[in-house]
């Protein structure tokens with residue numbers, strides 16, 4: 537059983553990964569703010585505080601670090617570029633220094649937002665990234681540092697959805713919250729992406745660790761759809777009124793940060809390396825709905841930040 541230290545353990549990815557994995561692996565979640573009643577081991581730490589990271593690693597001696605802590609809010613990133621680069625680029629570099637010195641397997645979580653264009657091309661790991669916002673630029677710097685410093689690290693460019701502690705973190709929850717309350721909302725018909733269900737993502741990452749992969753991988757779902765179509769599919773799976781969702785161009789949105797129209801990423805390198813296909817949206821939404829039926833959204837919200 538490997539000892540896996542997960543940063544950002546109260547976030548959308550981290551809490552789902554830890555909840556899904558703690559019975560099979562020795563999980564220690566790092567949370568910045570205290571979170572009540574989590575069933576897996578946690579340590580509370582601000583990873584930007586000087587000396588905190590090496591002390592934690594010395595004390596906990598993990599086999600693997602999954603680094604998911606970040607500022608993942610694109611509009612917030614634009615408001616404070618210095619902090620964004622410190623958190624999303626310099627912190628991964630510091631973690632990579634520790635993992636390379638100590639022989640710890642690092643999985644650094646990056647993003648599809650390192651790409652942007654208006655075409656329907658599908659980006660591979662060979663393509664040159666060209667982020668059009670501070671979030672993407674800071675995450676790209678983070679990946680570059682990690683790949684330079686720790687040649688054994690995995691850099692996983694992801695896009696995922698699931699249930700969160702706040703109930704408001706993921707795009708799927710945005711659509712669900714509107715639909716369930718019979719409220720109209722908009723979806724972008726001109727932004728295309730390849731979302732992977734967060735539990736599928738966690739299971740794929742574990743397989744990548746087991747296979748001892750290294751380097752850059754696109755860890756995204758096997759289906760491409762627009763954000764508007766994603767909302768429509770959620771309405772269908774949950775049996776809500778599909779007409780509550782209207783198409784509205786991203787160009788007309790009030791979002792602060794520029795967005796990419798094209799986040800189509802190929803996962804062919806990954807599926808070849810694992811010798812299996814990566815789940816698509818149908819399986820992901822089925823699992824998202826099954827969790828809902830089993831009361832998971834209510835359960836996860838009991839782990840409130842104190």
Ligand SMILES: NC(=O)c1ccc[n+]([C@@H]2O[C@H](COP(=O)([O-])OP(=O)(O)OC[C@H]3O[C@@H](n4cnc5c(N)ncnc54)[C@H](OP(=O)(O)O)[C@@H]3O)[C@@H](O)[C@H]2O)c1
Pocket residue numbers: 543544545546547548549550566567568569581582583584603604605606607608609623645646647648649675694695696697705
């Ligand atoms: N959500 C997506 O679809 C998506 C898409 C592409 C890539 N990603 C990447 O996936 C990763 C996880 O994203 P997410 O959606 O799970 O983000 P999230 O919900 O915002 O979680 C990020 C976590 O990082 C923690 N954190 C921030 N600053 C910290 C610090 N100084 N020390 C310790 N922890 C700190 C936050 O803790 P507090 O809450 O206490 O501040 C938060 O729980 C990120 O690297 C993100 O860039 C996400």
